[in-house]
Amino acid sequence: MAAHLIVLLLLSVLKGVHSITTVSKVSVEAGKSISIPCFYESQYINHVKYLCEGYDWKFCRYAVKTNKPDPSGKYVISDDKKEQIFTVTINQVTNQHTDYWCAVEINNGPDCGQYFKLSVISDTRRLPVDHQRITGYIGENITIRCHHSNSGEMKWCRLGRNCVTGSPGSIDGTTVTTHMRDPNVFTVTMSGLKSEDSGWYWCAKGDIQIPVYLNVTEKPITMKQLSKWNNSTVEENKEGRASYDTNILIIPLSVLILILIVVFIWFILSHRKRKVELSATAMTGEDITYSEVGLKKNSSPRTERGAEDVTYSTLADYQAQST
Incomplete structure:
Protein backbone atom coordinates (compact mmCIF):
# COMPACT_ATOMS: atom_id res chain seq x y z
CA MET A 1 0.00 0.00 0.00
CA ALA A 2 2.80 2.40 0.93
CA ALA A 3 4.64 1.56 -2.31
CA HIS A 4 1.48 2.30 -4.30
CA LEU A 5 1.13 5.75 -2.68
CA ILE A 6 4.77 6.52 -3.41
CA VAL A 7 4.25 5.66 -7.11
CA LEU A 8 1.19 7.90 -7.30
CA LEU A 9 3.09 10.74 -5.66
CA LEU A 10 5.98 10.38 -8.09
CA LEU A 11 3.59 10.37 -11.05
CA SER A 12 1.91 13.49 -9.74
CA VAL A 13 5.24 15.28 -9.49
CA LEU A 14 6.36 14.12 -12.95
CA LYS A 15 3.09 15.04 -14.63
CA GLY A 16 2.70 18.31 -12.75
CA VAL A 17 -0.96 17.60 -11.96
CA HIS A 18 -1.19 20.62 -9.69
CA SER A 19 0.96 22.88 -11.89
CA ILE A 20 -0.62 22.63 -15.35
CA THR A 21 -4.31 22.37 -16.24
CA THR A 22 -5.68 21.43 -19.66
CA VAL A 23 -8.34 19.28 -21.31
CA SER A 24 -7.94 15.53 -21.18
CA LYS A 25 -9.59 14.22 -24.36
CA VAL A 26 -10.56 16.26 -27.44
CA SER A 27 -12.45 15.25 -30.59
CA VAL A 28 -11.06 16.73 -33.81
CA GLU A 29 -11.68 16.10 -37.51
CA ALA A 30 -8.87 14.42 -39.46
CA GLY A 31 -6.80 16.86 -41.50
CA LYS A 32 -8.04 19.88 -39.53
CA SER A 33 -6.40 21.97 -36.81
CA ILE A 34 -6.98 22.08 -33.07
CA SER A 35 -5.83 24.57 -30.44
CA ILE A 36 -5.19 23.38 -26.89
CA PRO A 37 -4.87 25.88 -24.00
CA CYS A 38 -2.60 25.00 -21.09
CA PHE A 39 -3.03 26.91 -17.84
CA TYR A 40 0.03 27.18 -15.55
CA GLU A 41 0.69 28.57 -12.09
CA SER A 42 2.21 32.00 -11.50
CA GLN A 43 5.67 30.68 -10.55
CA TYR A 44 6.11 29.51 -14.16
CA ILE A 45 5.39 32.83 -15.89
CA ASN A 46 8.97 33.32 -17.10
CA HIS A 47 9.70 29.65 -17.78
CA VAL A 48 9.95 28.04 -21.22
CA LYS A 49 6.78 26.21 -22.25
CA TYR A 50 6.58 23.45 -24.83
CA LEU A 51 4.49 20.72 -26.43
CA CYS A 52 5.77 17.19 -26.08
CA GLU A 53 4.57 14.39 -28.40
CA GLY A 54 4.21 10.79 -27.20
CA TYR A 55 2.24 8.69 -24.79
CA ASP A 56 5.05 8.13 -22.28
CA TRP A 57 6.15 11.28 -20.45
CA LYS A 58 9.70 10.01 -20.02
CA PHE A 59 10.15 9.33 -23.75
CA CYS A 60 8.05 12.04 -25.43
CA ARG A 61 9.84 14.26 -27.93
CA TYR A 62 9.79 18.08 -28.20
CA ALA A 63 7.31 19.23 -30.83
CA VAL A 64 7.61 23.02 -30.33
CA LYS A 65 8.90 25.42 -27.66
CA THR A 66 8.16 29.05 -26.86
CA ASN A 67 11.85 29.81 -27.46
CA LYS A 68 12.16 27.55 -30.50
CA PRO A 69 9.39 27.64 -33.14
CA ASP A 70 8.63 24.68 -35.37
CA PRO A 71 10.08 25.38 -38.87
CA SER A 72 7.63 22.94 -40.49
CA GLY A 73 4.59 24.93 -39.31
CA LYS A 74 2.77 21.84 -38.04
CA TYR A 75 2.98 23.06 -34.46
CA VAL A 76 2.51 26.63 -33.22
CA ILE A 77 2.86 27.85 -29.63
CA SER A 78 2.12 31.18 -27.92
CA ASP A 79 2.27 32.30 -24.30
CA ASP A 80 -0.16 34.75 -22.67
CA LYS A 81 1.66 35.60 -19.44
CA LYS A 82 -1.11 37.90 -18.26
CA GLU A 83 -3.67 35.10 -18.32
CA GLN A 84 -1.03 32.46 -17.46
CA ILE A 85 -2.04 30.34 -20.44
CA PHE A 86 0.09 29.04 -23.26
CA THR A 87 -1.69 27.73 -26.33
CA VAL A 88 -0.47 25.04 -28.71
CA THR A 89 -2.00 24.57 -32.15
CA ILE A 90 -1.66 21.27 -33.99
CA ASN A 91 -2.23 21.51 -37.75
CA GLN A 92 -3.20 18.68 -40.12
CA VAL A 93 -4.18 16.26 -37.39
CA THR A 94 -3.70 12.55 -38.18
CA ASN A 95 -4.36 9.23 -36.42
CA GLN A 96 -0.62 8.63 -36.18
CA HIS A 97 -0.05 11.38 -33.61
CA THR A 98 -2.71 11.63 -30.92
CA ASP A 99 -0.84 11.73 -27.60
CA TYR A 100 0.65 14.98 -26.30
CA TRP A 101 1.78 16.78 -23.17
CA CYS A 102 1.56 20.45 -22.17
CA ALA A 103 4.87 21.02 -20.42
CA VAL A 104 6.94 23.64 -18.57
CA GLU A 105 10.72 23.55 -18.23
CA ILE A 106 11.99 23.59 -14.65
CA ASN A 107 15.51 24.84 -14.13
CA ASN A 108 17.61 22.45 -12.06
CA GLY A 109 14.75 19.98 -11.72
CA PRO A 110 12.30 17.72 -13.58
CA ASP A 111 9.90 19.41 -15.99
CA CYS A 112 6.15 19.58 -15.32
CA GLY A 113 3.72 18.10 -17.84
CA GLN A 114 0.00 17.42 -18.29
CA TYR A 115 -1.26 14.78 -20.72
CA PHE A 116 -4.07 15.17 -23.28
CA LYS A 117 -5.30 12.92 -26.07
CA LEU A 118 -6.79 13.71 -29.48
CA SER A 119 -9.76 11.65 -30.65
CA VAL A 120 -9.51 11.90 -34.44
CA ILE A 121 -12.81 11.37 -36.26
CA SER A 122 -14.00 11.53 -39.86
CA ASP A 123 -17.68 12.19 -39.18
CA THR A 124 -18.10 15.96 -38.72
CA ARG A 125 -21.54 15.40 -37.15
CA ARG A 126 -19.74 14.07 -34.09
CA LEU A 127 -17.69 17.23 -33.57
CA ALA A 242 -30.76 76.75 -39.94
CA SER A 243 -30.49 78.08 -36.40
CA TYR A 244 -26.90 79.09 -36.97
CA ASP A 245 -27.74 80.92 -40.22
CA THR A 246 -30.60 82.83 -38.56
CA ASN A 247 -28.33 84.02 -35.79
CA ILE A 248 -25.67 85.08 -38.27
CA LEU A 249 -28.11 87.18 -40.34
CA ILE A 250 -29.31 89.28 -37.38
CA ILE A 251 -26.12 91.35 -37.07
CA PRO A 252 -25.58 92.08 -40.81
CA LEU A 253 -29.25 93.03 -41.21
CA SER A 254 -29.04 95.38 -38.24
CA VAL A 255 -25.91 97.02 -39.68
CA LEU A 256 -27.54 97.31 -43.10
CA ILE A 257 -30.64 98.97 -41.64
CA LEU A 258 -28.45 101.43 -39.71
CA ILE A 259 -26.50 102.26 -42.85
CA LEU A 260 -29.74 102.84 -44.77
CA ILE A 261 -31.02 105.17 -42.03
CA VAL A 262 -27.76 107.15 -42.06
CA VAL A 263 -27.82 107.38 -45.86
CA PHE A 264 -31.46 108.49 -45.77
CA ILE A 265 -30.72 111.25 -43.19
CA TRP A 266 -27.67 112.33 -45.16
CA PHE A 267 -29.78 112.47 -48.33
CA ILE A 268 -32.46 114.62 -46.62
CA LEU A 269 -29.90 117.03 -45.16
CA SER A 270 -28.01 117.21 -48.42
CA HIS A 271 -31.25 117.91 -50.31
CA ARG A 272 -32.19 120.73 -47.94
CA LYS A 273 -28.74 122.27 -48.18
CA ARG A 274 -28.97 122.14 -51.94
CA LYS A 275 -32.32 123.94 -51.88
CA VAL A 276 -30.87 126.70 -49.71
CA GLU A 277 -27.94 127.16 -52.06
CA LEU A 278 -30.20 127.24 -55.12
CA SER A 279 -32.45 129.78 -53.43
CA ALA A 280 -29.48 132.02 -52.60
CA THR A 281 -28.19 131.76 -56.14
CA ALA A 282 -31.59 132.71 -57.53
CA MET A 283 -31.76 135.83 -55.36
CA THR A 284 -28.31 136.97 -56.40
CA GLY A 285 -29.30 136.83 -60.07
CA GLU A 286 -32.10 139.64 -59.84
CA ASP A 287 -31.71 143.18 -61.44
CA ILE A 288 -30.71 145.98 -59.02
CA THR A 289 -31.44 149.67 -59.71
CA TYR A 290 -28.89 152.19 -58.48
CA SER A 291 -29.47 156.05 -58.36
CA GLU A 292 -27.06 158.95 -58.30
CA VAL A 293 -28.24 161.99 -56.45
CA GLY A 294 -26.71 165.46 -57.03
CA LEU A 295 -27.59 169.06 -56.06
CA LYS A 296 -27.89 171.92 -58.60
CA LYS A 297 -28.55 175.55 -57.85
CA ASN A 298 -31.14 177.49 -59.77
CA SER A 299 -29.26 180.22 -61.64
CA SER A 300 -32.28 181.72 -63.27
CA PRO A 301 -32.74 185.38 -62.17
CA ARG A 302 -36.33 185.03 -62.63
CA THR A 303 -36.65 182.80 -59.66
CA GLU A 304 -39.19 184.17 -57.42
CA ARG A 305 -38.33 185.03 -53.84
CA GLY A 306 -39.18 182.43 -51.44
CA ALA A 307 -39.09 179.67 -53.98
CA GLU A 308 -37.54 176.42 -52.70
CA ASP A 309 -34.48 174.81 -54.18
CA VAL A 310 -35.22 171.94 -56.47
CA THR A 311 -33.12 168.76 -56.36
CA TYR A 312 -32.63 166.77 -59.54
CA SER A 313 -31.47 163.19 -59.70
CA THR A 314 -30.15 161.15 -62.53
CA LEU A 315 -31.25 157.55 -62.61
CA ALA A 316 -29.26 154.89 -64.29
CA ASP A 317 -29.77 151.11 -64.49
CA TYR A 318 -26.93 148.71 -63.78
CA GLN A 319 -27.22 145.07 -64.37
CA ALA A 320 -25.97 143.17 -61.39
CA GLN A 321 -22.74 141.36 -62.27
CA SER A 322 -22.58 137.95 -61.01
CA THR A 323 -19.26 136.72 -59.78
Missing part, protein backbone atom coordinates in the same frame (compact mmCIF):
# COMPACT_ATOMS: atom_id res chain seq x y z
CA PRO A 128 -18.33 18.68 -30.08
CA VAL A 129 -18.71 22.33 -31.21
CA ASP A 130 -19.43 24.11 -34.46
CA HIS A 131 -16.58 26.60 -33.97
CA GLN A 132 -13.67 26.50 -31.55
CA ARG A 133 -13.30 30.29 -31.54
CA ILE A 134 -16.41 32.40 -31.07
CA THR A 135 -17.15 36.11 -30.60
CA GLY A 136 -19.61 37.68 -28.18
CA TYR A 137 -20.61 41.31 -27.64
CA ILE A 138 -20.49 43.32 -24.43
CA GLY A 139 -23.84 43.40 -22.65
CA GLU A 140 -25.37 40.70 -24.83
CA ASN A 141 -25.85 36.94 -24.52
CA ILE A 142 -24.12 34.11 -26.34
CA THR A 143 -25.11 30.47 -26.77
CA ILE A 144 -22.68 27.60 -27.35
CA ARG A 145 -23.90 24.19 -28.54
CA CYS A 146 -21.76 21.27 -27.42
CA HIS A 147 -22.56 18.06 -29.30
CA HIS A 148 -21.89 14.69 -27.72
CA SER A 149 -22.52 11.01 -28.28
CA ASN A 150 -21.61 9.61 -24.88
CA SER A 151 -22.95 9.66 -21.37
CA GLY A 152 -21.62 11.39 -18.33
CA GLU A 153 -21.78 14.64 -16.43
CA MET A 154 -22.24 17.89 -18.38
CA LYS A 155 -19.81 20.71 -17.57
CA TRP A 156 -19.02 24.19 -18.76
CA CYS A 157 -15.74 25.40 -17.28
CA ARG A 158 -13.37 28.30 -17.61
CA LEU A 159 -9.81 27.07 -17.86
CA GLY A 160 -8.06 27.52 -14.52
CA ARG A 161 -11.30 28.74 -12.89
CA ASN A 162 -14.56 27.15 -11.76
CA CYS A 163 -17.13 25.01 -13.61
CA VAL A 164 -20.92 25.09 -13.92
CA THR A 165 -22.55 21.69 -13.76
CA GLY A 166 -26.13 22.71 -13.04
CA SER A 167 -28.41 25.51 -14.11
CA PRO A 168 -28.24 28.32 -13.41
CA GLY A 169 -24.71 29.05 -12.26
CA SER A 170 -22.06 31.72 -12.69
CA ILE A 171 -18.43 32.08 -13.74
CA ASP A 172 -16.60 35.24 -12.65
CA GLY A 173 -19.95 36.96 -12.01
CA THR A 174 -21.43 36.13 -15.42
CA THR A 175 -24.65 34.10 -15.36
CA VAL A 176 -24.43 30.70 -17.07
CA THR A 177 -27.46 28.61 -18.00
CA THR A 178 -27.18 25.03 -19.30
CA HIS A 179 -29.80 22.66 -20.63
CA MET A 180 -30.37 19.57 -22.80
CA ARG A 181 -33.39 20.51 -24.92
CA ASP A 182 -32.16 18.73 -28.05
CA PRO A 183 -30.94 15.12 -28.09
CA ASN A 184 -27.16 14.83 -27.85
CA VAL A 185 -26.75 18.61 -27.62
CA PHE A 186 -25.52 20.31 -24.47
CA THR A 187 -26.42 24.03 -24.73
CA VAL A 188 -24.68 26.76 -22.73
CA THR A 189 -25.89 30.38 -22.54
CA MET A 190 -23.79 33.17 -21.01
CA SER A 191 -25.76 36.33 -20.22
CA GLY A 192 -24.66 39.95 -19.88
CA LEU A 193 -21.17 39.47 -21.27
CA LYS A 194 -18.26 41.60 -20.06
CA SER A 195 -14.91 42.20 -21.71
CA GLU A 196 -13.34 40.30 -18.78
CA ASP A 197 -15.18 37.17 -19.93
CA SER A 198 -12.78 36.78 -22.84
CA GLY A 199 -10.70 33.63 -22.49
CA TRP A 200 -10.57 29.85 -22.81
CA TYR A 201 -13.48 27.66 -21.75
CA TRP A 202 -14.30 24.01 -22.29
CA CYS A 203 -17.46 22.00 -22.39
CA ALA A 204 -17.58 18.36 -21.43
CA LYS A 205 -19.94 15.41 -21.56
CA GLY A 206 -18.33 12.46 -19.88
CA ASP A 207 -14.66 12.12 -20.78
CA ILE A 208 -14.85 14.11 -24.05
CA GLN A 209 -13.90 17.76 -23.72
CA ILE A 210 -13.51 20.56 -26.23
CA PRO A 211 -11.78 23.90 -25.59
CA VAL A 212 -13.58 27.02 -26.81
CA TYR A 213 -12.05 30.49 -26.96
CA LEU A 214 -14.55 33.29 -26.30
CA ASN A 215 -13.64 36.77 -27.49
CA VAL A 216 -15.91 39.47 -26.00
CA THR A 217 -15.78 42.81 -27.77
CA GLU A 218 -17.84 45.89 -28.67
CA LYS A 219 -20.58 45.20 -31.17
CA PRO A 220 -19.66 46.59 -34.61
CA ILE A 221 -21.92 49.13 -36.28
CA THR A 222 -23.91 47.63 -39.15
CA MET A 223 -24.52 49.42 -42.45
CA LYS A 224 -28.17 49.91 -41.50
CA GLN A 225 -27.22 51.47 -38.17
CA LEU A 226 -24.56 53.59 -39.88
CA SER A 227 -27.08 54.81 -42.46
CA LYS A 228 -29.58 55.63 -39.72
CA TRP A 229 -26.89 57.42 -37.74
CA ASN A 230 -25.77 59.38 -40.80
CA ASN A 231 -29.36 60.45 -41.59
CA SER A 232 -29.87 61.54 -38.00
CA THR A 233 -26.61 63.47 -38.09
CA VAL A 234 -27.57 65.16 -41.38
CA GLU A 235 -30.94 66.23 -39.93
CA GLU A 236 -29.25 67.57 -36.81
CA ASN A 237 -26.73 69.43 -38.95
CA LYS A 238 -29.53 70.92 -41.04
CA GLU A 239 -31.34 72.10 -37.93
CA GLY A 240 -28.12 73.41 -36.50
CA ARG A 241 -27.27 75.22 -39.73
Whole structure:
Protein backbone atom coordinates (compact mmCIF):
# COMPACT_ATOMS: atom_id res chain seq x y z
CA MET A 1 0.00 0.00 0.00
CA ALA A 2 2.80 2.40 0.93
CA ALA A 3 4.64 1.56 -2.31
CA HIS A 4 1.48 2.30 -4.30
CA LEU A 5 1.13 5.75 -2.68
CA ILE A 6 4.77 6.52 -3.41
CA VAL A 7 4.25 5.66 -7.11
CA LEU A 8 1.19 7.90 -7.30
CA LEU A 9 3.09 10.74 -5.66
CA LEU A 10 5.98 10.38 -8.09
CA LEU A 11 3.59 10.37 -11.05
CA SER A 12 1.91 13.49 -9.74
CA VAL A 13 5.24 15.28 -9.49
CA LEU A 14 6.36 14.12 -12.95
CA LYS A 15 3.09 15.04 -14.63
CA GLY A 16 2.70 18.31 -12.75
CA VAL A 17 -0.96 17.60 -11.96
CA HIS A 18 -1.19 20.62 -9.69
CA SER A 19 0.96 22.88 -11.89
CA ILE A 20 -0.62 22.63 -15.35
CA THR A 21 -4.31 22.37 -16.24
CA THR A 22 -5.68 21.43 -19.66
CA VAL A 23 -8.34 19.28 -21.31
CA SER A 24 -7.94 15.53 -21.18
CA LYS A 25 -9.59 14.22 -24.36
CA VAL A 26 -10.56 16.26 -27.44
CA SER A 27 -12.45 15.25 -30.59
CA VAL A 28 -11.06 16.73 -33.81
CA GLU A 29 -11.68 16.10 -37.51
CA ALA A 30 -8.87 14.42 -39.46
CA GLY A 31 -6.80 16.86 -41.50
CA LYS A 32 -8.04 19.88 -39.53
CA SER A 33 -6.40 21.97 -36.81
CA ILE A 34 -6.98 22.08 -33.07
CA SER A 35 -5.83 24.57 -30.44
CA ILE A 36 -5.19 23.38 -26.89
CA PRO A 37 -4.87 25.88 -24.00
CA CYS A 38 -2.60 25.00 -21.09
CA PHE A 39 -3.03 26.91 -17.84
CA TYR A 40 0.03 27.18 -15.55
CA GLU A 41 0.69 28.57 -12.09
CA SER A 42 2.21 32.00 -11.50
CA GLN A 43 5.67 30.68 -10.55
CA TYR A 44 6.11 29.51 -14.16
CA ILE A 45 5.39 32.83 -15.89
CA ASN A 46 8.97 33.32 -17.10
CA HIS A 47 9.70 29.65 -17.78
CA VAL A 48 9.95 28.04 -21.22
CA LYS A 49 6.78 26.21 -22.25
CA TYR A 50 6.58 23.45 -24.83
CA LEU A 51 4.49 20.72 -26.43
CA CYS A 52 5.77 17.19 -26.08
CA GLU A 53 4.57 14.39 -28.40
CA GLY A 54 4.21 10.79 -27.20
CA TYR A 55 2.24 8.69 -24.79
CA ASP A 56 5.05 8.13 -22.28
CA TRP A 57 6.15 11.28 -20.45
CA LYS A 58 9.70 10.01 -20.02
CA PHE A 59 10.15 9.33 -23.75
CA CYS A 60 8.05 12.04 -25.43
CA ARG A 61 9.84 14.26 -27.93
CA TYR A 62 9.79 18.08 -28.20
CA ALA A 63 7.31 19.23 -30.83
CA VAL A 64 7.61 23.02 -30.33
CA LYS A 65 8.90 25.42 -27.66
CA THR A 66 8.16 29.05 -26.86
CA ASN A 67 11.85 29.81 -27.46
CA LYS A 68 12.16 27.55 -30.50
CA PRO A 69 9.39 27.64 -33.14
CA ASP A 70 8.63 24.68 -35.37
CA PRO A 71 10.08 25.38 -38.87
CA SER A 72 7.63 22.94 -40.49
CA GLY A 73 4.59 24.93 -39.31
CA LYS A 74 2.77 21.84 -38.04
CA TYR A 75 2.98 23.06 -34.46
CA VAL A 76 2.51 26.63 -33.22
CA ILE A 77 2.86 27.85 -29.63
CA SER A 78 2.12 31.18 -27.92
CA ASP A 79 2.27 32.30 -24.30
CA ASP A 80 -0.16 34.75 -22.67
CA LYS A 81 1.66 35.60 -19.44
CA LYS A 82 -1.11 37.90 -18.26
CA GLU A 83 -3.67 35.10 -18.32
CA GLN A 84 -1.03 32.46 -17.46
CA ILE A 85 -2.04 30.34 -20.44
CA PHE A 86 0.09 29.04 -23.26
CA THR A 87 -1.69 27.73 -26.33
CA VAL A 88 -0.47 25.04 -28.71
CA THR A 89 -2.00 24.57 -32.15
CA ILE A 90 -1.66 21.27 -33.99
CA ASN A 91 -2.23 21.51 -37.75
CA GLN A 92 -3.20 18.68 -40.12
CA VAL A 93 -4.18 16.26 -37.39
CA THR A 94 -3.70 12.55 -38.18
CA ASN A 95 -4.36 9.23 -36.42
CA GLN A 96 -0.62 8.63 -36.18
CA HIS A 97 -0.05 11.38 -33.61
CA THR A 98 -2.71 11.63 -30.92
CA ASP A 99 -0.84 11.73 -27.60
CA TYR A 100 0.65 14.98 -26.30
CA TRP A 101 1.78 16.78 -23.17
CA CYS A 102 1.56 20.45 -22.17
CA ALA A 103 4.87 21.02 -20.42
CA VAL A 104 6.94 23.64 -18.57
CA GLU A 105 10.72 23.55 -18.23
CA ILE A 106 11.99 23.59 -14.65
CA ASN A 107 15.51 24.84 -14.13
CA ASN A 108 17.61 22.45 -12.06
CA GLY A 109 14.75 19.98 -11.72
CA PRO A 110 12.30 17.72 -13.58
CA ASP A 111 9.90 19.41 -15.99
CA CYS A 112 6.15 19.58 -15.32
CA GLY A 113 3.72 18.10 -17.84
CA GLN A 114 0.00 17.42 -18.29
CA TYR A 115 -1.26 14.78 -20.72
CA PHE A 116 -4.07 15.17 -23.28
CA LYS A 117 -5.30 12.92 -26.07
CA LEU A 118 -6.79 13.71 -29.48
CA SER A 119 -9.76 11.65 -30.65
CA VAL A 120 -9.51 11.90 -34.44
CA ILE A 121 -12.81 11.37 -36.26
CA SER A 122 -14.00 11.53 -39.86
CA ASP A 123 -17.68 12.19 -39.18
CA THR A 124 -18.10 15.96 -38.72
CA ARG A 125 -21.54 15.40 -37.15
CA ARG A 126 -19.74 14.07 -34.09
CA LEU A 127 -17.69 17.23 -33.57
CA PRO A 128 -18.33 18.68 -30.08
CA VAL A 129 -18.71 22.33 -31.21
CA ASP A 130 -19.43 24.11 -34.46
CA HIS A 131 -16.58 26.60 -33.97
CA GLN A 132 -13.67 26.50 -31.55
CA ARG A 133 -13.30 30.29 -31.54
CA ILE A 134 -16.41 32.40 -31.07
CA THR A 135 -17.15 36.11 -30.60
CA GLY A 136 -19.61 37.68 -28.18
CA TYR A 137 -20.61 41.31 -27.64
CA ILE A 138 -20.49 43.32 -24.43
CA GLY A 139 -23.84 43.40 -22.65
CA GLU A 140 -25.37 40.70 -24.83
CA ASN A 141 -25.85 36.94 -24.52
CA ILE A 142 -24.12 34.11 -26.34
CA THR A 143 -25.11 30.47 -26.77
CA ILE A 144 -22.68 27.60 -27.35
CA ARG A 145 -23.90 24.19 -28.54
CA CYS A 146 -21.76 21.27 -27.42
CA HIS A 147 -22.56 18.06 -29.30
CA HIS A 148 -21.89 14.69 -27.72
CA SER A 149 -22.52 11.01 -28.28
CA ASN A 150 -21.61 9.61 -24.88
CA SER A 151 -22.95 9.66 -21.37
CA GLY A 152 -21.62 11.39 -18.33
CA GLU A 153 -21.78 14.64 -16.43
CA MET A 154 -22.24 17.89 -18.38
CA LYS A 155 -19.81 20.71 -17.57
CA TRP A 156 -19.02 24.19 -18.76
CA CYS A 157 -15.74 25.40 -17.28
CA ARG A 158 -13.37 28.30 -17.61
CA LEU A 159 -9.81 27.07 -17.86
CA GLY A 160 -8.06 27.52 -14.52
CA ARG A 161 -11.30 28.74 -12.89
CA ASN A 162 -14.56 27.15 -11.76
CA CYS A 163 -17.13 25.01 -13.61
CA VAL A 164 -20.92 25.09 -13.92
CA THR A 165 -22.55 21.69 -13.76
CA GLY A 166 -26.13 22.71 -13.04
CA SER A 167 -28.41 25.51 -14.11
CA PRO A 168 -28.24 28.32 -13.41
CA GLY A 169 -24.71 29.05 -12.26
CA SER A 170 -22.06 31.72 -12.69
CA ILE A 171 -18.43 32.08 -13.74
CA ASP A 172 -16.60 35.24 -12.65
CA GLY A 173 -19.95 36.96 -12.01
CA THR A 174 -21.43 36.13 -15.42
CA THR A 175 -24.65 34.10 -15.36
CA VAL A 176 -24.43 30.70 -17.07
CA THR A 177 -27.46 28.61 -18.00
CA THR A 178 -27.18 25.03 -19.30
CA HIS A 179 -29.80 22.66 -20.63
CA MET A 180 -30.37 19.57 -22.80
CA ARG A 181 -33.39 20.51 -24.92
CA ASP A 182 -32.16 18.73 -28.05
CA PRO A 183 -30.94 15.12 -28.09
CA ASN A 184 -27.16 14.83 -27.85
CA VAL A 185 -26.75 18.61 -27.62
CA PHE A 186 -25.52 20.31 -24.47
CA THR A 187 -26.42 24.03 -24.73
CA VAL A 188 -24.68 26.76 -22.73
CA THR A 189 -25.89 30.38 -22.54
CA MET A 190 -23.79 33.17 -21.01
CA SER A 191 -25.76 36.33 -20.22
CA GLY A 192 -24.66 39.95 -19.88
CA LEU A 193 -21.17 39.47 -21.27
CA LYS A 194 -18.26 41.60 -20.06
CA SER A 195 -14.91 42.20 -21.71
CA GLU A 196 -13.34 40.30 -18.78
CA ASP A 197 -15.18 37.17 -19.93
CA SER A 198 -12.78 36.78 -22.84
CA GLY A 199 -10.70 33.63 -22.49
CA TRP A 200 -10.57 29.85 -22.81
CA TYR A 201 -13.48 27.66 -21.75
CA TRP A 202 -14.30 24.01 -22.29
CA CYS A 203 -17.46 22.00 -22.39
CA ALA A 204 -17.58 18.36 -21.43
CA LYS A 205 -19.94 15.41 -21.56
CA GLY A 206 -18.33 12.46 -19.88
CA ASP A 207 -14.66 12.12 -20.78
CA ILE A 208 -14.85 14.11 -24.05
CA GLN A 209 -13.90 17.76 -23.72
CA ILE A 210 -13.51 20.56 -26.23
CA PRO A 211 -11.78 23.90 -25.59
CA VAL A 212 -13.58 27.02 -26.81
CA TYR A 213 -12.05 30.49 -26.96
CA LEU A 214 -14.55 33.29 -26.30
CA ASN A 215 -13.64 36.77 -27.49
CA VAL A 216 -15.91 39.47 -26.00
CA THR A 217 -15.78 42.81 -27.77
CA GLU A 218 -17.84 45.89 -28.67
CA LYS A 219 -20.58 45.20 -31.17
CA PRO A 220 -19.66 46.59 -34.61
CA ILE A 221 -21.92 49.13 -36.28
CA THR A 222 -23.91 47.63 -39.15
CA MET A 223 -24.52 49.42 -42.45
CA LYS A 224 -28.17 49.91 -41.50
CA GLN A 225 -27.22 51.47 -38.17
CA LEU A 226 -24.56 53.59 -39.88
CA SER A 227 -27.08 54.81 -42.46
CA LYS A 228 -29.58 55.63 -39.72
CA TRP A 229 -26.89 57.42 -37.74
CA ASN A 230 -25.77 59.38 -40.80
CA ASN A 231 -29.36 60.45 -41.59
CA SER A 232 -29.87 61.54 -38.00
CA THR A 233 -26.61 63.47 -38.09
CA VAL A 234 -27.57 65.16 -41.38
CA GLU A 235 -30.94 66.23 -39.93
CA GLU A 236 -29.25 67.57 -36.81
CA ASN A 237 -26.73 69.43 -38.95
CA LYS A 238 -29.53 70.92 -41.04
CA GLU A 239 -31.34 72.10 -37.93
CA GLY A 240 -28.12 73.41 -36.50
CA ARG A 241 -27.27 75.22 -39.73
CA ALA A 242 -30.76 76.75 -39.94
CA SER A 243 -30.49 78.08 -36.40
CA TYR A 244 -26.90 79.09 -36.97
CA ASP A 245 -27.74 80.92 -40.22
CA THR A 246 -30.60 82.83 -38.56
CA ASN A 247 -28.33 84.02 -35.79
CA ILE A 248 -25.67 85.08 -38.27
CA LEU A 249 -28.11 87.18 -40.34
CA ILE A 250 -29.31 89.28 -37.38
CA ILE A 251 -26.12 91.35 -37.07
CA PRO A 252 -25.58 92.08 -40.81
CA LEU A 253 -29.25 93.03 -41.21
CA SER A 254 -29.04 95.38 -38.24
CA VAL A 255 -25.91 97.02 -39.68
CA LEU A 256 -27.54 97.31 -43.10
CA ILE A 257 -30.64 98.97 -41.64
CA LEU A 258 -28.45 101.43 -39.71
CA ILE A 259 -26.50 102.26 -42.85
CA LEU A 260 -29.74 102.84 -44.77
CA ILE A 261 -31.02 105.17 -42.03
CA VAL A 262 -27.76 107.15 -42.06
CA VAL A 263 -27.82 107.38 -45.86
CA PHE A 264 -31.46 108.49 -45.77
CA ILE A 265 -30.72 111.25 -43.19
CA TRP A 266 -27.67 112.33 -45.16
CA PHE A 267 -29.78 112.47 -48.33
CA ILE A 268 -32.46 114.62 -46.62
CA LEU A 269 -29.90 117.03 -45.16
CA SER A 270 -28.01 117.21 -48.42
CA HIS A 271 -31.25 117.91 -50.31
CA ARG A 272 -32.19 120.73 -47.94
CA LYS A 273 -28.74 122.27 -48.18
CA ARG A 274 -28.97 122.14 -51.94
CA LYS A 275 -32.32 123.94 -51.88
CA VAL A 276 -30.87 126.70 -49.71
CA GLU A 277 -27.94 127.16 -52.06
CA LEU A 278 -30.20 127.24 -55.12
CA SER A 279 -32.45 129.78 -53.43
CA ALA A 280 -29.48 132.02 -52.60
CA THR A 281 -28.19 131.76 -56.14
CA ALA A 282 -31.59 132.71 -57.53
CA MET A 283 -31.76 135.83 -55.36
CA THR A 284 -28.31 136.97 -56.40
CA GLY A 285 -29.30 136.83 -60.07
CA GLU A 286 -32.10 139.64 -59.84
CA ASP A 287 -31.71 143.18 -61.44
CA ILE A 288 -30.71 145.98 -59.02
CA THR A 289 -31.44 149.67 -59.71
CA TYR A 290 -28.89 152.19 -58.48
CA SER A 291 -29.47 156.05 -58.36
CA GLU A 292 -27.06 158.95 -58.30
CA VAL A 293 -28.24 161.99 -56.45
CA GLY A 294 -26.71 165.46 -57.03
CA LEU A 295 -27.59 169.06 -56.06
CA LYS A 296 -27.89 171.92 -58.60
CA LYS A 297 -28.55 175.55 -57.85
CA ASN A 298 -31.14 177.49 -59.77
CA SER A 299 -29.26 180.22 -61.64
CA SER A 300 -32.28 181.72 -63.27
CA PRO A 301 -32.74 185.38 -62.17
CA ARG A 302 -36.33 185.03 -62.63
CA THR A 303 -36.65 182.80 -59.66
CA GLU A 304 -39.19 184.17 -57.42
CA ARG A 305 -38.33 185.03 -53.84
CA GLY A 306 -39.18 182.43 -51.44
CA ALA A 307 -39.09 179.67 -53.98
CA GLU A 308 -37.54 176.42 -52.70
CA ASP A 309 -34.48 174.81 -54.18
CA VAL A 310 -35.22 171.94 -56.47
CA THR A 311 -33.12 168.76 -56.36
CA TYR A 312 -32.63 166.77 -59.54
CA SER A 313 -31.47 163.19 -59.70
CA THR A 314 -30.15 161.15 -62.53
CA LEU A 315 -31.25 157.55 -62.61
CA ALA A 316 -29.26 154.89 -64.29
CA ASP A 317 -29.77 151.11 -64.49
CA TYR A 318 -26.93 148.71 -63.78
CA GLN A 319 -27.22 145.07 -64.37
CA ALA A 320 -25.97 143.17 -61.39
CA GLN A 321 -22.74 141.36 -62.27
CA SER A 322 -22.58 137.95 -61.01
CA THR A 323 -19.26 136.72 -59.78
